Amino acid sequence: MELFNYSIEEEGLSVEKLLRDRWRLGRKTVHELRMADAVKLPDGGRVRWNELLPAGTALSIRLPEAVSDYVPEMGELDVIHEDPHCLVVHKPASLAVHPNDSGGTGTLMNRVIARFGPYVEHVHRLDKGTSGLVLIARHPVAKAVFDRMLEEKAIRRTYMAETPGPFNKRSGTISAPIGRDRHHATRRRVSPSGQQAVTHYEVISAKDGTSIVQLELDTGRTHQIRVHLAHLGHPIIGDVLYGGHTAGGWYRLHAARLAFIHPFTGKPLDIEDTVKPEWLP
Known part of the structure; x- marks a missing residue:
């Protein structure tokens, strides 16, 4: 199980509100996290999910194991940004983001899982002939949150x-x-x-x-x-x-660029591709 820490930044936010309202996770995901007793205090102490927590409360969140079904395949991979929750990688023109069929190879996601597996999922896609930045989630909670941000136009x-x-x-x-x-x-x-x-x-x-x-x-x-x-x-x-x-x-x-407020750190990210095509000045 993957572990990460999160700090409550505002007064009066409960674990339930964090997961359902802030991150807008689905009922099934929230239920699975509750049943696994996945959210605790850093010292291992338990926290009630509906308790309103003071600002600055640190939480330790343990995620269930998840595995993507991409076949690992080594290949050149330019990683522009990396943190425990997401990756931003450069996709060359001529390389598809993901396979069309289960077990397919020769795509960006095959290369990503070979380096960062066992779980990676692209948040958005680029056409095969388009080069540039692709945002990739590193755990299922991040995938759900970034999907919602993309839908709400919170990713520029x-x-x-x-x-x-x-x-x-x-x-x-x-x-x-x-x-x-x-x-x-x-x-x-x-x-x-x-x-x-x-x-x-x-x-x-x-x-x-x-x-x-x-x-x-x-x-x-x-x-x-x-x-x-x-x-x-x-x-x-x-x-x-x-x-x-x-x-x-x-x-x-x-x-060329992705910009958003990081949902797990609260910090603004403005990421520019450092690998530019030759036709750009």
């Missing part, structure tokens, strides 16, 4: 792309619903019947007929940035699926 994701330019407006918001393209198995398109999708963009630099664009997402639809930029008339260079010109190699989209 910043991307960079290179497109044909120039743009008519240096910055703006693309709000256009995205749905499946019935004429193509994997392609998406802007569709009135699709799911809401919002992308904010800002042109950072422009030269030689191309623009470097910084983008942030309010939603996380499949191929969202690729679809929205193509819809705007600026398909990503190399993204032939959405009308971009070939560029020799993968298309030019990079997940």
Whole structure:
């Protein structure tokens, strides 16, 4: 069982409120932690789950063992951030985040579990051709908390792309619903019947007929940035699926930064990828 310490920062928070309201864990997970007597004081003393605790109370939380079913496979892995609860790693273009089938290999998660197993789970995904940062949970409680933060837009994701330019407006918001393209198995398109999708963009630099664009997402639809930029008339260079010109190699989209308040330490994290594609200035 994995052990970590947590300090109650505010007056009047109980273990029950911490797990259910602050971290918003599911009933099954909370019940399992209660039955395992998993939350205690650092000296091993018991704490009542509904007792309102004073600020500064230290808790020792022991998590049930969990195992991910990824097959370990050694390979190059750039770890940008590491702590007991999460990892942020760089994914190269051409490498899928996870296998499509049980027992599959040749992906980022195979490499991550080989180094950090037995439990690791990605919080979000990048398309195979997109390079950049991927957030990975190191225990099931962290996975549940980060999933909720992602859903509530508490994790800020910043991307960079290179497109044909120039743009008519240096910055703006693309709000256009995205749905499946019935004429193509994997392609998406802007569709009135699709799911809401919002992308904010800002042109950072422009030269030689191309623009470097910084983008942030309010939603996380499949191929969202690729679809929205193509819809705007600026398909990503190399993204032939959405009308971009070939560029020799993968298309030019990079997940450059992740920012969030760490749910277990309370500290702000602003993590920038130190492995940059050659097309970025």
